[in-house]
Amino acid sequence: MACGIPVVIPRGVGVFDELPDLENVHRYEAGDLASLRAAVDVALSRLTEGAINVASLRGATARFSHAAWINEHLEAFESFLYDKPHRIPTYPWQGKAGVYYVAYGEPARDCARRAIASFKKHMPGVEIALASDAPLNAGEDIFIEHSDDDVGARSVKTEMYDVTPAHWEYVLYLDADTEITQPVPFLFDALEDGWSMVICTNPGKYATGSWMRRPDNEEECNETFKLIGTEEFLQFNGGVLAFRRHESTANFFHAWHQEWKRYGRRDQAALDRALYADPIRIYVLGNEWNTITRYIDAERTAGILHYCMSARRWRGLLPGRLDSDESWAAVHPETMPKDRKP
Secondary structure (H helix, E strand, C coil), rough: CCCCCCEEECCHHHHHHCCCCCCEEEEECCCHHHHHHHHHHHHHHHHHCCCCHCCCCCCHHHHHCCHHHHHHHHHHHHHHHHCCCCCCCCCCCCCCCCEEEECCCHHHHHHHHHHHHHCCCCCCCCCEEECCCCHHHHHHHCEEECCCCCCCHHHHHHHHHHHHCCCCCCCECCCCEEEEECCCCCCHHHHHCCEEEEEEECCCCEEEEHCCCCCCCHHHHHHHHHHHCCCEEEEEEEEEEEEEHHHHHHHHHHHHHHHHHHHCCCCCCHHHHHHHCCCCCCEECCHHEEEECCCHHHHHCCEEEEECCCCCCCCCCCCCCCHHHHHHHHHHHHHHHHHHHH
């Protein structure tokens, strides 16, 4: 692997289990000949296709060198003997990555204050950008002034590819009502390994498209299911996602924004249609990375708690599109954009 060569390795055998899951690391069940043959077949087919990510193979072994082992032991002993601070790890994506929050209305802005504080605590050195109609002054590094276009802020959210800083090669989007409980560098590591997007599934029974139907989205669901050809597909949750900038992801995000504008309500069906039209290479994570506390015990989290709906500035179903006058009228006047107040 240090030479950039794909490998076939067993599961449950020593240091092999410490290696990350990469596209050129093919695993089989130890002692199972059929499993070994299958893994070798996949490895050879990938080689035939020329699909070799040399950089990720080399990077995965960097911390297993003699020098790295010596250095880590030395640091541990020095820290114990002389109370020296632990070394802060460095990553190849540092300086090229950032996190993006969107917050409009006081409930969302209050949530964003907690979200930003938690991210700065556990992911120091990663830039934070906030899109809103006014600065929050809660520790955000970059303020993106954007009009308050719809009650749910879905328009601004789906524009994340274009409104986030251009020098960010890797972008993490987090809903305002999330909280980081420990470092989450893996979300950027996966992008550095070559994945176009990292996203989580919906929780529990909502993990398939068939559970997306609501009283106010029948027409959109019917169109989406007809387009895809089924309603039994994996449903993603857009509250936690990360992406790498390139042409394919640009096409996807532009399609997602345009699809959302067609119905102007929730963004999940629009995301499904955009992915169907412009497929990209997605690394799918479980609910531990988007731990929606309404459905999942917080102790299961891998580092991101999601207090779903606590950022909303309305309750129940809104009439019509989220950017319609009817929906704005259903929201308390003090939360309306100034140019929409009666």
